[in-house]
Amino acid sequence: MENLCPRFEKAMGLLSTRWVGLILFELLKGTKRFSEMEADLPISGRLLSDRLKMLEKEGIVTRDIYSEFPVRIEYSLSxxxxxxxxxxxEIQCWADHHVTLEETQQDNA
Incomplete structure (x- = not known):
């Protein structure tokens, strides 16, 4: 059996981490504050924070801090x-054509 390319394996591992795809999808719409993402995504604040830190460490997300009162922190894609x-x-396009609503409801049951 042929070994997977380590870079491909790393990328797939990163993108398949739970909630990462939805976070990236949100950030494609533009810069967001933490509270906006927390309100828009069905994810706990702690888990969202963990995922954002991971994506920032990977250089995929940037975190900008503004010295205002209160301090404003915004996240965007690098x-x-x-x-x-x-x-x-392309994943969205594939899902639109090949994943049925029934399949998503079975997964959430």
């Missing part, structure tokens, strides 16, 4: 993150 846009859009 250039590396923006390069994932065609990949995410």
């Amino acid at each position: 250039e590396k993150g923006k390069a994932l846009e065609p990949v995410i859009k």
Whole structure:
């Protein structure tokens, strides 16, 4: 059996981490505050924070802190993150054509 390319394996592991795809999909819409993402995604604040830290460490997400009162923190995709846009859009296109609503409801049951 042929070994997977370590870079491909790393990328697939990263993208398949639970909630990462949805976070990236949200950030493709533009810069977001933590509270906005927390309200838009069905994910706990702690888990969202963990995923954002992981994506920041990977250089996919940037975190900008503004010295205001109260402090404003915004998240956006880095250039590396923006390069994932065609990949995410193709996954969305594939899902639109090949995943039924019934399948998603079975997965959530």
